[in-house]
Amino acid sequence: MDGKPRASMTCKGRLTVRLMLFSFMTLVVIVLINLLESSIRITTSKAVSLKMKSGFSHMLDLYLTNSTIFKTNIHFGSSDVAYSKFSFDEKQITRSNPETSMASSNLQHLHLKVTAYRKDTFADLNLTRTKTSTKIKAIESRMKIVHRGRNEMPRNKNERQSKCYNCFKHDFEYNIPNDHICDTSAMHEKIDLLILVSTVHKNGFVREALRTTWLSCTKNNTANVRHVFLLGKTFDNMLQESVMRENDIHHDIVQEMFIDTYQNLTYKTIMGFKWASTKCSNAHFVMKTDDDMWVNVPSLVKLLSGTDLANYLQTGLTGDCRAKVSPIRNKNFKWYASLLSYPDVSYPPFCSGTGYLTSIKVASEIYHVSPNVPFFHLEDIYVALCARRLGLSLKKTVGFYAGHRLNVCDYKKDDVLTVHHVTPSKLTEIWNTLCSLK
Known part of the structure; x- marks a missing residue:
């Protein structure tokens, strides 16, 4: 008679351990799924980013629509001159040049604020034009230029060209x-x-x-x-x-x-x-x-x-x-x-x-x-x-x-x-x- 209760208790103990183990594994799976989803969200969010390092040797990546309301918040490192919290609501178009290029995306509005401008930084972010029909071209993610000698110049499609057609229109309104x-x-x-x-x-x-x-x-x-x-x-x-x-x-x-x-x-x-x-x-x-x-x-x-x-x-x-x-x-x-x-x-x-x-x-x-x-x-x-x-x-x-x-x-x-x-x-x-x- 004493053997049966002990056997029953042993079986119940084993069942409890199995249930705990199953619950633990389920929890681990849920955590891993959440981590995977978070990783995917973080990776996706990196598609909209602003990357600027001080000086000319780094790129400015902005993903904007053609109808952007341009309000900037960009820090150029150790600033010599400061423009605080400026913004304007007219349609904007920013010149596409070797140093700073804009790319179109499906964002509706990207609001940034420019709080600093460094004298020796070449980023023209602010051109109010009377016509804004030019589409902003896509940007390559990052470029590294290696200068191999005085007479051997790098040739990159984003470097300044000697001529163009209607790429620098001066069509600003007079105030x-x-x-x-x-x-x-x-x-x-x-x-x-x-x-x-x-x-x-x-x-x-x-x-x-x-x-x-x-x-x-x-x-x-x-x-x-x-x-x-x-x-x-x-x-x-x-x-x-x-x-x-x-x-x-x-x-x-x-x-x-x-x-x-x-x-x-x-x-x-x-x-x-x-x-x-x-x-x-x-x-x-x-x-x-x-x-x-x-x-x-x-x-x-x-x-x-x-x-x-x-x-x-x-x-x-x-x-x-x-x-x-x-x-x-x-x-x-x-x-x-x-x-x-x-x-x-x-x-x-x-x-x-x-x-x-x-x-x-x-x-x-x-x-x-x-x-x-x-x-x-x-x-x-x-x-x-x-x-x-x-x-x-x-x-x-x-x-x-x-x-x-x-x-x-x-x-x-x-x-x-x-x-x-x-x-x-x-x-x-x-x-x-x-x-x-x-």
């Missing part, structure tokens, strides 16, 4: 057009020279110094020399309101709706040539310069009155022009250019963007050929690339000084045409100093 600046119908005047001055929003006091010194010869844009200040768009509402008030007083600012950054200076220069050729086609000559310059306008006008230079500028440009300059491959330099953005070993001959002269005819030709010349972020090099495409010539003229230090009275001499890095206080000192010039 401030100032169409009247070159109007001469009432006064029957001629315009010998139009001066395009590249500036930034915060430099209102600098612009005022220019107006009261070497730009005073334009007589508030009523003389035979006219001027405009060139600006893009800012996300700082206070700065924009200040610019609008300034323009209400002086009416000498031209602004388009591209984002105003150092890396977008090419857009600013092409805007200037566009405005010159469409709003000031009655000008004879065009000068592009910057707001930290001394420009000896009377000497320039005198120089342009000679037939030799006047004839030359119908097919060329002049200034502080240089040849045989190689791209800077060191990322720590302001004028860095990666192998993707510029694969050739040298630049074409170019004139320093601090100040160069050409005719209205050439300015118009450069603007009209620019859609077929792929973007490059150094504006004076880009103008040179357009000039090469057109078969134009460039020559150095003595008196254009991109970097020079002179005594106060030397600035006013006829053989000094431009000088770079001149502060507003220095401009005022030069202007107010009485000099005996021989």
Whole structure:
């Protein structure tokens, strides 16, 4: 009798152990299934990612639709300049270039915020256009470029090409057009020279110094020399309101709706040539310069009155022009250019963007050929690339000084045409100093 209960208890114990083992195995299977599902979800989510490392040698991967409402939140490493929380709701299209490319996906809206912008980072994320019909091309996942020697350049389908067709359209809307600046119908005047001055929003006091010194010869844009200040768009509402008030007083600012950054200076220069050729086609000559310059306008006008230079500028440009300059491959330099953005070993001959002269005819030709010349972020090099495409010539003229230090009275001499890095206080000192010039 005692043996049967013990046997029954043994069987029940074994059954309990089996049930526990079965439950444990079931739990393990469930956990493994959940882990597998999580892994699949994580892998899928990686398809929408933003990957940016500081410097030019890394890629920016964004997966967007063509109707993206663009609001960015991108960190470029150790930032030198910060744009905080800017966004805009117009349709966006971002230039497809070797450094940063966009790819279409089935995402409806991707909202990002750009909180930092590094001066030496070449990522143009922000172009408000009037037309957005161009489809954004797909991007390759990652590229590694190996430079095997000075004369052996890598050839990658995403590197900058020498020419294209309608790949760099400049079709931004004007926010401030100032169409009247070159109007001469009432006064029957001629315009010998139009001066395009590249500036930034915060430099209102600098612009005022220019107006009261070497730009005073334009007589508030009523003389035979006219001027405009060139600006893009800012996300700082206070700065924009200040610019609008300034323009209400002086009416000498031209602004388009591209984002105003150092890396977008090419857009600013092409805007200037566009405005010159469409709003000031009655000008004879065009000068592009910057707001930290001394420009000896009377000497320039005198120089342009000679037939030799006047004839030359119908097919060329002049200034502080240089040849045989190689791209800077060191990322720590302001004028860095990666192998993707510029694969050739040298630049074409170019004139320093601090100040160069050409005719209205050439300015118009450069603007009209620019859609077929792929973007490059150094504006004076880009103008040179357009000039090469057109078969134009460039020559150095003595008196254009991109970097020079002179005594106060030397600035006013006829053989000094431009000088770079001149502060507003220095401009005022030069202007107010009485000099005996021989």
